Amino acid sequence: xxxxxxxxxxxxxxxxxxxxxxxxxxxxxxxxxxxxxxxxxxxxxxxxxxxxxxxxxxxxxxxxxxxxxxxxxxxxxxxxxxxxxxxxxxxxxxxxxxxxxxxxxxxxxxxxxxxxxxxxxxxxxxxxxxxxxxxxxxxxxxxxxxxxxxxxxxxxxxxxxxxxxxxxxxxxxxxxxxxxxxxxxxxxxxxxxxxxxxxxxxxxxxxxxxxxxxxxxxxxxxxxxxxxxxxxxxxxxxxxxxxxxxxxxxxxxxxxxxxxxxxxxxxxxxxxxxxxxxxxxxxxxxxxxxxxxxxxxxxxxxxxxxxxxxxxxxxxxxxxxxxxxxxxxxxxxxxxxxxxxxxxxxxxxxxxxxxxxxxxxxxxxxxxxxxxxxxxxxxxxxxxxxxxxxxxxxxxxxxxxxxxxxxxxxxxxxxxxxxxxxxxxxxxxxxxxxxxxxxxxxxxxxxxxxxxxxxxxxxxxxxxxxxxxxxxxxxxxxxxxxxxxxxxxxxxxxxxxxxxxxxxxxxxxxxxxxxxxxxxxxxxxxxxxxxxxxxxxxxxxxxxxxxxxxxxxxxxxxxxxxxxxxxxxxxxxxxxxxxxxxxxxxxxxxxxxxxxxxxxxxxxxxxxxxxxxxxxxxxxxxxxxxxxxxxxxxxxxxxxxxxxxxxxxxxxxxxxxxxxxxxxxxxxxxxxxxxxxxxxxxxxxxxxxxxx
Numbered sequence: 001x002x003x004x005x006x007x008x009x010x011x012x013x014x015x016x017x018x019x020x021x022x023x024x025x026x027x028x029x030x031x032x033x034x035x036x037x038x039x040x041x042x043x044x045x046x047x048x049x050x051x052x053x054x055x056x057x058x059x060x061x062x063x064x065x066x067x068x069x070x071x072x073x074x075x076x077x078x079x080x081x082x083x084x085x086x087x088x089x090x091x092x093x094x095x096x097x098x099x100x101x102x103x104x105x106x107x108x109x110x111x112x113x114x115x116x117x118x119x120x121x122x123x124x125x126x127x128x129x130x131x132x133x134x135x136x137x138x139x140x141x142x143x144x145x146x147x148x149x150x151x152x153x154x155x156x157x158x159x160x161x162x163x164x165x166x167x168x169x170x171x172x173x174x175x176x177x178x179x180x181x182x183x184x185x186x187x188x189x190x191x192x193x194x195x196x197x198x199x200x201x202x203x204x205x206x207x208x209x210x211x212x213x214x215x216x217x218x219x220x221x222x223x224x225x226x227x228x229x230x231x232x233x234x235x236x237x238x239x240x241x242x243x244x245x246x247x248x249x250x251x252x253x254x255x256x257x258x259x260x261x262x263x264x265x266x267x268x269x270x271x272x273x274x275x276x277x278x279x280x281x282x283x284x285x286x287x288x289x290x291x292x293x294x295x296x297x298x299x300x301x302x303x304x305x306x307x308x309x310x311x312x313x314x315x316x317x318x319x320x321x322x323x324x325x326x327x328x329x330x331x332x333x334x335x336x337x338x339x340x341x342x343x344x345x346x347x348x349x350x351x352x353x354x355x356x357x358x359x360x361x362x363x364x365x366x367x368x369x370x371x372x373x374x375x376x377x378x379x380x381x382x383x384x385x386x387x388x389x390x391x392x393x394x395x396x397x398x399x400x401x402x403x404x405x406x407x408x409x410x411x412x413x414x415x416x417x418x419x420x421x422x423x424x425x426x427x428x429x430x431x432x433x434x435x436x437x438x439x440x441x442x443x444x445x446x447x448x449x450x451x452x453x454x455x456x457x458x459x460x461x462x463x464x465x466x467x468x469x470x471x472x473x474x475x476x477x478x479x480x481x482x483x484x485x486x487x488x489x490x491x492x493x494x495x496x497x498x499x500x501x502x503x504x505x506x507x508x509x510x511x512x513x514x515x516x517x518x519x520x521x522x523x524x525x526x527x528x529x530x531x532x533x534x535x536x537x538x539x540x541x542x543x544x545x546x547x548x549x550x551x552x553x554x555x556x557x558x559x560x561x562x563x564x565x566x567x568x569x570x571x572x573x574x575x576x577x578x579x580x581x582x583x584x585x586x587x588x589x590x591x592x593x594x595x596x597x598x599x600x601x602x603x604x605x606x607x608x609x610x611x612x613x614x615x616x617x618x619x620x621x622x623x624x625x626x627x628x629x630x631x632x633x634x635x636x637x638x639x640x641x642x643x644x645x646x647x648x649x650x651x652x653x654x655x656x657x658x659x660x661x662x663x664x665x666x667x668x669x670x671x672x673x674x675x676x677x678x679x680x681x682x683x684x685x686x687x688x689x690x691x692x
Contacts, residue, residue, distance in 0.1 A: 019176075022176075023173070023176070023536075026169050026172060026173050026539065027173065027532075027535050027536055027539050029165075029169050030166060030169050030170055030173070030535065030538070030539045030542070031535045033162055033165055033166045033169070033310075034166070034310055034311060034314050034497075034538070036155065036162065037155070037162065037307050037310070037311060037493075037494075038311065038494050038497060038498065039151065039155075040151055040152055040154070040155030040156075041155075041491075041493075041494040042483070042494060043148045043149075043151040043152045043155070044148075044152040045479075045483040045484065045485045046148045046483060047145060047148040047149045047152055048484065049482065049483055049484060050141075050144070050145040050148060051145065054141060054142075054145060057141075058133065058138060060129045060133055061138075063126050063129055063130055064129075064130060064133060064134055064138050064142065065142050065145065065146075068127070068130050068131075068134075069123055069126040069127040069130055070123075070127070071120070071123040071124040071126075071127045073116075073119075073120040073123065073124075074120065075117065075120045075121045075124050076117075077113070077117065079110065079113055079114070079117075082113055083106060083109055083110060083113070086104070086109050087104050087106070087109075090104040091104070159303045159304070159307070160226055160229055160300050160303055161226070161228060161229065161232070162307065163299070163300065163303050163306055163307055164229050164232050164233060164236075164300075165232060166307070166310055166542065166546070167236075167299070167306075167543075167546045167547065167550060168232060168233065168235075168236030168239075169236075169539075169543075170310075170539050170540075170542040170543030170546060170547075171236065171240060171543040171546070171547045172236065172239055172240060172243065172543070173539040173540055173543050174539075174540050174541075174543030174544045174547070175199070175240050175243050175244065175543070176243055177540055178195075178247070179540045179543075179544055179646070180199075180269035180270075180271065180272070180543075180544050180547065180548075181269055181270050181271070181544050181545075181548055181639075181642050181643065181646055182195070182266065182267050182268060182269045182270060182642070183266035183267070183270075183642065184263070184266045184267055184650075185267065185650050186252075186255065186267050187255065187256055187259070187267075188255055188256040188257065188258060188259030188264070189251055189255045189256070189257055189259065190258070190259030190260070190261065190264045191255070191259055191263070191264045191267040192247070192248075192251045192252070192255055192267075193248065193251075193264075194261070194264040194265060194267065194268065195264070195267040195268050195269070195272075196244045196245075196247045196248040197244075197248065198268045198272050198276065199240070199244045199268070199269065199272050200240075200241050200244035200245060200248070201276065201279075202271075202272045202275035202276050202279065203237045203240040203241045203244065203275070204237070204241050205275060205276070205278075205279035205283065205292060206233075206237050206275055206279075206292055206293065206296060207233075207234050207237030207238055207241070208289065209279070209282070209283075209289055209290055209291065209292035209293040209296075210230050210233045210234045210237065210292075210293040210296075211234055212289035212290045212293070213230060213289075213290035213293040213294060213297075214227070214230040214231075214234070216290050229297070229300070230293070230297075233293070233296075233297075270548055270551075270637070270639070270642065271547050271548045271550075271551035271552075274548075274551040274552060274554055274555050274592075275292070275551050275554060277554075277555065277558060278291070278292045278295070278296075278551075278554035278555065278557065278558060279292055281557075281558045281561075282557075286561070291557060291561075292554055292557075294557070295553045295554045295556065295557030296550055296551065296553060296554055298553040298556075298557075298597070299546075299549065299550045299553060301600075302596055305402065305596060306546060306549065307493070308357075308492075308493035309357075309362055309542070309545065309546065309549075310538075310542045310546070311493040311494065311496075311497050312356075312357050312362055312363075312366050312492075312493060312496070312497075313362070313365055313366050313538050313541050313542050313545070314497050314534065314535070314538040314542075315366060315496045315497040315499075315500050316363075316365065316366025316367045316369075316370070317366070317533075317534040317535070317537040317538045317541070318497065318500040318501055318503075318504055318530070318531070318534045319366075319367060319370055319500050319503075320367075320369050320370050320534070320537070321504055321530040321533060321534055322500065322503050322504055322507055323507060324468055324503060325370040325371075325373075325374045326374060326377065327461075327464050327465050327468070328349070328374075328465065329342075329374045329377070329378055330461045330464075331458055331461045331462060331465070332345060332378075332458070333378060333458075333461070334449060334453075334454040334457035334458045334461070335448060335449050335454045335458060336447070336448065336449045336454075337448065338442055338444060338446060338447070338448075339375075339379070339380040339381060339384050339442075339443075339444075340384070340438035340439065340441070340442045341438070342375065342378060342380060343375070343380065343384055343385075343387070343388040343434075343438060344431070344434060344435055344438060346371055346374075346375060346388050346392070347388060347391055347392060347394055347431070347434065348431060350363060350367065350371060350392035350394075350395065351394055351395030351398055351427060352395060352398075353366075353367060353395070354392065354394065354395030354396060354398070354401075355395040355396070355398035355399060355400060355401045356400065356401075356489060356492040356496070357402075357492075359396065359403060359594075359595045359596070360392065360394070360396060360629060360632060360640055361545065361594075361595075361632065361639060361640060361643050362545070363392055363395075364389065364390065364392055364640055364643040364644055364647065365541045365544075365545050365643055365646065365647060366541075367392065368389045368392060368643065368644055368647040368648065369647040369648060371385075371388065371389050371392055372385050372386070372388075372389045372644070372647070372648050372652070375388055375389070381443075381659060381665075381668075382652060382655055382656035382659055382669075383656050383659055383660060383665060383666070383667075383668035383669045384668055384669075384672070386641075386644055386648065386652075386653065386656055386669035387668055387669045387670075387672045387673050389644045389647075389648065390633060390640040390641050390643075390644045390669065390673055391434075391633070391640075391672075391673050391676070391677075394427065394430055394431075394629070395427065396595075396625055396628075396629065397419075397420075397422075397423030397424070397426050397427050397622070397625050398420070398423055398424060398427055399420040399423075399424075400420075400488050400489035401420075401423075401489070402489050403595055403596065403599065403625070404416060404419045404420060404423060404625075405489060406596065406599055407419060407599065407603075407621050410599065410600070410603045411603055411607060411617065411621070413611065413617035414617045414618055414621060418618055419618065419621060419622075422618055422622055423622065423625070426622050426625075426626065426680070426684055429680060429683060429684070430626075430676065430677070430680045433676050433679050433680050433683070434676045437672060437675050437676055437679075438672075441664065441668070441672065443665070467506065468503060471499070471502050471503055471506060472499065475495070475498065475499045475502060476495070476499075479491070479495055501531075504527060504530050504531070504534075505527055508525070508526060508527045508530065509527065541646070541647070544646060545643075548594070549594040549596075549597070552592070552593045552594035552597050552598075553594070553597050555592055555593055556593060556597050556598070556600070556601050559601060560601065560605075569581070571613075572613060575613055575614055575615065575689065576686065576689065578609075578610070578613040578615065579615065579623070579685050579686060579689075582606060582609070582610055582615075582620070582623070583623065583627055583681065583685050585606060586602070586606070586623070586624050586627035586628065586631070587627045587628075587630050587631045587634060587681075588631065589601065589602065589627075589628070589631065590627055590628035590629070590630065590631020590632055590634075591631040591632070591634055591636075591637045591639070592631075592637060595628055598628065602624060606624075607620060607621075616688075619688050622684050623681070623684050623685045626677065626680055626681040626684050626685070627681055627685075629677050629681075630674070630677040630678055630681050633670075633673045633674060633677055634674065635670070638670070640673075641669065641670065656669060
């Protein structure tokens with residue numbers, strides 16, 4: 001018995017050690033991919049600046065940076081003799097083709113020869129300049145400049161491979177830790193077996209579809225430009241299936257023994273439902289086995305965007321390791337704002353980063369934990385804090401949101417300036433609606449600290465924020481002047497993680513008050529540990545979100561190819577009926593699809609119907625964005641609430657469910673966002689008709 005126990009303990013220790021090594025390898029690989037993306041983006045800017053610097057230091061740098069010019073031509077030919085030769089050649093050709101004979105154009109021949117002489121002289125001049133001015137400093141500078149160019153070109157050529165590796169590796173981490181986005185977590189052994197079985201079947205279906213796609217591409221004779229992408233995806237699916245099988249045979253000892261099959265189904269991750277639906281549709285109904293992989297790989301149509309999502313998440317996880325959020329909320333603490341008013345402030349503050357990420361789900365994953373923990377730290381009830389966290393993505397209509405830019409790119413009927421102009425007004429409307437509902441549903445009387453008592457302490461708390469403002473300004477100035485890069489929707493994924501990383505280093509190396517507040521806020525004490533924790537959390541959240549987004553493309557494929565799944569009438573009895581139908585349709589799409597995938601689907605199928613019914617394009621797209629947001633907050637899916645639970649944790653959600661003395665306060669996290677977004681959507685959708 002003892003020897004058996006010893007062997008068992010030894011096996012468990014080996015297994016645990018192997019898991020730690022595998023986890024470190026995966027997280028390190030994910031970190032390398034993310035840092036490589038940042039490096040490649042920065043290298044492109046550095047290369048452009050080095051070209052400018054080289055041209056400033058050496059007038060002929062654009063000659064010196066290339067290969068040595070080889071000039072073998074004669075810069076001083078005998079023009080007249082050459083013209084005579086060409087005339088003889090022309091006469092000889094005319095003798096062979098007498099019927100097509102043409103007169104020799106001596107003027108044109110001379111002009112052509114003179115042009116060739118000028119080109120030849122330029123080659124000799126460049127060769128002379130190259131020999132005279134090529135110094136060791138030029139050689140060193142040129143080598144450095146070329147290295148940055150090579151990094152950028154390599155990254156561009158391998159963007160899709162970077163994305164599929166990031167997706168697969170992060171999905172492996174999320175699967176290994178049972179951290180995919182689901183309606184509820186596993187509590188019983190039945191939950192465990194149902195969830196792991198469904199995931200294994202879904203990944204097996206995706207792997208088989210990818211293999212069919214791979215084989216079919218070669219069998220059809222079509223040139224496969226990036227076969228490594230499908231190979232990586234097949235290997236990833238096989239690994240995921242193996243992880244699910246391992247979990248299946250090794251359930252946690254903490255799971256309860258009993259369970260309900262209906263509740264167990266809710267533990268199946270959202271993307272698994274999507275994949276299983278796609279497998280059924282394409283395998284059974286259409287018998288088109290490559291279909292799942294074809295639509296899954298549509299994620300590569302927006303490669304830059306999905307890589308940016310990974311960077312935003314890493315920036316958010318790094319921000320979670322700082323005290324910036326705490327210090328920002330400390331400024332409002334002396335006023336003793338009611339929880340509802342503080343919620344208003346939090347949503348307004350989060351609108352700015354949401355505008356850069358382009359989707360509410362991304363900002364919830366990236367910064368939701370910071371918002372929630374700061375709301376709770378100042379005494380906000382759990383239900384309201386969860387509601388605010390789920391609503392932090394209200395800035396999708398603000399400049400410079402990529403989703404709005406995508407609308408303008410795909411729809412020639414609208415331009416970004418008009419969309420952002422009205423988007424800002426829609427955002428203000430949503431904030432007014434939130435303020436009204438927050439005041440109506442507040443629990444405590446509206447009591448604010450007098451201005452004379454709160455103003456001075458509030459201003460004094462701006463002092464600790466000054467170093468952060470200096471870091472922000474310094475980083476942006478460096479990028480602006482040194483790299484000619486300014487913070488916008490394209491540079492933000494590169495700049496923001498670097499900015500937050502500088503904040504992490506500053507706090508742990510130079511901040512005097514960091515140690516005093518470290519225990520209170522629970523941040524990692526050292527730079528290394530902070531980065532390690534952030535990358536570990538990033539790997540999980542990137543895997544969960546990117547896999548969900550990729551699988552949502554397969555749902556789009558079902559809708560696109562399903563024919564009778566969702567029928568859109570060609571005509572309506574009135575413009576009100578048309579808008580009512582479109583609103584319901586758009587909310588439904590928002591429930592089940594990634595916003596960028598939904599944008600492509602809406603552009604091709606729904607927008608033309610709206611235009612044909614006389615709905616102004618700007619009006620339609622503002623309605624569309626609000627409908628998407630309501631869809632993300634609406635049961636039965638409630639994606640933003642699932643993402644909130646993903647970053648906040650099941651324990652906090654369970655504690656919130658035990659709070660509240662009335663029906664509304666027991667379900668405030670669901671009801672408040674629904675009331676706010678539904679009211680805003682109705683005003684945006686039908687309000688303009690009263691002014692027509």
